[in-house]
Amino acid sequence: MAAGLRPVALVSGEATRPARFLSRAQVLLVDCGDRALAVTVDPSRVMKLESIFAYPYGQLDSLEGLDVQEINDVATLRRRWRIAMAAEAAGCMAGALALVIDHVKARWAFGRPLGAFQAIQHRLAMAAETAESSKLLALRAAWSDDEGDAALAAGFAQIRIAQFTYDLHQFTGAMGLTLEYPYTCGRIGCERSPGSSVVVPRRHVKQPGVPGRKPQHE
Numbered sequence: 001m002a003a004g005l006r007p008v009a010l011v012s013g014e015a016t017r018p019a020r021f022l023s024r025a026q027v028l029l030v031d032c033g034d035r036a037l038a039v040t041v042d043p044s045r046v047m048k049l050e051s052i053f054a055y056p057y058g059q060l061d062s063l064e065g066l067d068v069q070e071i072n073d074v075a076t077l078r079r080r081w082r083i084a085m086a087a088e089a090a091g092c093m094a095g096a097l098a099l100v101i102d103h104v105k106a107r108w109a110f111g112r113p114l115g116a117f118q119a120i121q122h123r124l125a126m127a128a129e130t131a132e133s134s135k136l137l138a139l140r141a142a143w144s145d146d147e148g149d150a151a152l153a154a155g156f157a158q159i160r161i162a163q164f165t166y167d168l169h170q171f172t173g174a175m176g177l178t179l180e181y182p183y184t185c186g187r188i189g190c191e192r193s194p195g196s197s198v199v200v201p202r203r204h205v206k207q208p209g210v211p212g213r214k215p216q217h218e
Contacts, residue, residue: 005040010081015039015063022058023048029077036071039063079150083141086153090134093157093164097131100124100168107173114171123167130160 009025011017015037022028023046030037045066049057060066071077101124104115114120137153 009041009058015068016060018049018051018057018059020053020055020057022046022060023056025058028060029071031074031077031081034074036074036077038069038071040067042066075147079145079147082150082154083138083145086134086138086141086150086157089157089161090131090138093127093131093134093161096164096168097124097127100127100171103172120171124171127164127167130164134160 005026007021007025008027008029009019009022010029010031011019011022012031013033015028015030019025019028022041023043025041028039028041030039039060041060042065045061046058047061049059051057101115104120104124105113107114115124134153134157137149137156141149141153
């Protein structure tokens with residue numbers, strides 16, 4: 001396998017499970033538990049899948065005839081996967097927060113902008129703290145490349161993402177339920193996409209089949 005092939009897709013378990021960005025990847029990294037594989041992707045062997053998530057999904061038909069090499073350092077793969085997930089979640093949260101802040105400034109109720117209500121201000125402040133903390137933890141983990149920092153960054157984003165999503169979605173009101181709104185395309189950051197087991201928020205999993213599931217109320 002040639003060094004430096006990009007971009008890369010990742011999946012846990014079986015190499016033929018659905019994977020995010022596989023349709024664009026040159027290499028598929030597979031976390032098999034006690035070992036890992038690097039598979040050179042042949043685009044003609046990738047089946048594109050429909051998904052409610054805001055990412056392109058693909059699935060290999062099989063590994064037959066593909067260049068498959070074993071990765072000995074599984075710990076490094078998982079650590080950097082966690083760092084990448086934390087960074088992705090932080091970026092998604094920052095984008096979502098900016099979108100919602102613009103909305104509560106422009107949307108009026110009872111004669112004033114939604115953002116003028118103290119209850120919304122308090123929860124937006126908490127959301128801002130979550131987004132900024134996630135960013136800083138992800139940056140620290142990327143700088144140190146340490147197992148503990150990577151786990152902390154990914155775990156923090158995982159713990160906070162549910163309330164963050166709930167609050168920001170509520171602030172957009174009915175807009176959050178319309179088809180043109182980004183929320184209907186996929187939940188923000190850190191969800192367990194099919195085939196991923198590195199960072200796992202509970203509600204974002206679908207059984208084998210088409211990626212994605214309908215959001216559930218708690």
